[in-house]
Amino acid sequence: MSLKLVAVKIPIKLTLAQLFSYCASEPWALLLDSCNNAQAQWDMIFRQPVTTVTNSQAWPQQLAQALAQVPAYTGPDFLPFQGGLAGAWSYDCGRALEQLPSLATADIELPDLSVGVYHQALMQQRSSGDTFLLAPAAQVQQLTDFWLTAQQHCQQQTPASFWLAGDWQANMDATSYATKFAQVQAYLRAGDCYQVNLAQRFSASFQGSTWAAYQALRSHNNAPYSAYMQLPEGALLSLSPERFLAISPAGDVETKPIKGTRPRHPDPAQDQLLADQLQQASKDRAENVMIVDLLRNDLSRCCLPDSVKVPRLFAIESYPAVHHLVSTVVGKLAQANQGLQLLGQCFPGGSITGAPKIRAMEVIEELEPHRRSYYCGSFGYFSQHGQADTSIAIRTLVATHTQPGNSHSGTIHCWAGGGLVADSECASEYQETFDKVARILPVLSALPKPEAQA
Numbered sequence: 001m002s003l004k005l006v007a008v009k010i011p012i013k014l015t016l017a018q019l020f021s022y023c024a025s026e027p028w029a030l031l032l033d034s035c036n037n038a039q040a041q042w043d044m045i046f047r048q049p050v051t052t053v054t055n056s057q058a059w060p061q062q063l064a065q066a067l068a069q070v071p072a073y074t075g076p077d078f079l080p081f082q083g084g085l086a087g088a089w090s091y092d093c094g095r096a097l098e099q100l101p102s103l104a105t106a107d108i109e110l111p112d113l114s115v116g117v118y119h120q121a122l123m124q125q126r127s128s129g130d131t132f133l134l135a136p137a138a139q140v141q142q143l144t145d146f147w148l149t150a151q152q153h154c155q156q157q158t159p160a161s162f163w164l165a166g167d168w169q170a171n172m173d174a175t176s177y178a179t180k181f182a183q184v185q186a187y188l189r190a191g192d193c194y195q196v197n198l199a200q201r202f203s204a205s206f207q208g209s210t211w212a213a214y215q216a217l218r219s220h221n222n223a224p225y226s227a228y229m230q231l232p233e234g235a236l237l238s239l240s241p242e243r244f245l246a247i248s249p250a251g252d253v254e255t256k257p258i259k260g261t262r263p264r265h266p267d268p269a270q271d272q273l274l275a276d277q278l279q280q281a282s283k284d285r286a287e288n289v290m291i292v293d294l295l296r297n298d299l300s301r302c303c304l305p306d307s308v309k310v311p312r313l314f315a316i317e318s319y320p321a322v323h324h325l326v327s328t329v330v331g332k333l334a335q336a337n338q339g340l341q342l343l344g345q346c347f348p349g350g351s352i353t354g355a356p357k358i359r360a361m362e363v364i365e366e367l368e369p370h371r372r373s374y375y376c377g378s379f380g381y382f383s384q385h386g387q388a389d390t391s392i393a394i395r396t397l398v399a400t401h402t403q404p405g406n407s408h409s410g411t412i413h414c415w416a417g418g419g420l421v422a423d424s425e426c427a428s429e430y431q432e433t434f435d436k437v438a439r440i441l442p443v444l445s446a447l448p449k450p451e452a453q454a
Contacts, residue, residue, distance in 0.1 A: 004137050005119055007075030010144050012131035014151055016043040022150035023047050024211035028084055028116050037224035042122045046086045049116025056112040060344035066117050066410045070384040078181050079132055084250055086381040087115035088229055088236055091372040094348045098358055103244040108373040110233055110397055149224045160209035164450045168441050172200040173371045180367045181426045187363055188422045189350050196354040196363050197289050199417025200433055201370055206412045210235040210399045216447055220321055220439045221269045225391035227379040234400040236374050239317050244349050244378050244393040249386035251333035257291045257351040259283030260325025263435040275316050275323045285314055287419045294350035295329045301448045302342040305329030339388045349392045352376040373398045375415040414440055
């Protein structure tokens with residue numbers, strides 16, 4: 001009998017973020033997590049991929065071939081994932097698509113691509129609370145029993161601990177940032193670019209469970225495109241508010257670039273004033289329009305003529321640390337099976353490079369001391385029936401283990417950046433990088449060592 005994938009509803013009462021604790025230490029376990037945000041419809045857990053793809057060369061073609069091998073599915077047609085691909089694409093996956101210089105230090109030893117072919121998944125619908133198991137037909141009972149056992153265990157377990165073993169260290173100080181800022185301005189004046197996204201990296205040594213770190217961070221960020229992925233060599237933790245590409249089975253495409261940021265204020269009146277100022281700020285609106293135009297061009301490579309439109313421009317979305325200026329660009333694929341091709345045409349997202357994209361990436365490679373790894377890459381899934389959703393991996397941390405097999409000791413990295421244009425002001429741009437991680441770096445710094453918890 002040929003392998004067939006089916007989906008059944010199972011009696012899960014916990015959230016998937018609670019349930020994931022049971023498998024969080026498994027290599028290739030992945031949680032796509034809405035953090036109960038009203039923007040999202042589904043949470044998903046993926047585990048035990050049948051194969052993995054870590055070689056980033058010609059990755060759109062590789063992944064399309066892998067997706068084509070997924071067994072047929074029989075079950076509810078409204079489920080977003082019906083067997084397919086899920087995982088993470090690093091920013092450096094862009095190197096497989098474009099000729100770029102190699103100047104920044106590549107000191108994070110993780111593969112550039114971490115995508116699994118998954119025949120099983122757990123999906124929880126936020127509106128109803130219903131949970132569905134996707135699995136090969138012959139494994140449905142076994143995996144149902146696994147998740148019911150997980151539910152019992154997670155209701156009784158003691159939470160794991162995570163703590164920093166040293167202070168955060170930035171790879172730029174104010175002086176070096178100012179020097180790089182001036183270099184970007186020189187490129188802008190020379191006409192090389194219209195906008196360049198310049199980021200700094202923060203790093204610290206850690207002890208304990210990176211899953212515990214993620215749990216602490218999600219409670220402070222409420223980001224609709226959050227994710228946690230356990231890799232053999234480390235872990236990826238993302239608290240992203242930004243959608244990259246969402247694709248429907250009919251080929252409808254949506255992208256929601258973020259460009260423009262203001263910090264939140266504890267006083268409601270001042271907070272609203274900051275949001276209003278952001279929406280009217282000419283510099284931020286100009287930045288946003290540059291990226292909207294870039295994405296309209298990227299989408300047009302795979303979408304039908306005249307289908308690419310901008311239904312929302314300069315909307316305000318607010319998160320615990322910051323307000324963001326967000327636009328929406330839509331289109332319709334010329335062919336419904338072009339999702340991975342579209343990802344390749346748009347990768348990496350223009351909101352985290354600048355414009356024109358390739359020249360901006362060259363400047364980033366020149367000025368940022370270290371490679372970005374999974375920061376500014378993407379997390380997401382591609383189902384065999386054409387549905388897909390991916391994030392831009394901002395507010396994202398990468399943890400690597402000190403020694404192979406020792407997942408409780410290592411180094412954790414976090415980045416923050418912003419788009420620089422001709423009328424940017426150095427001090428405010430430098431401060432914006434700290435505003436963006438105001439609910440990340442201090443949260444992890446404040447987590448106590450186990451001996452201090454008594």
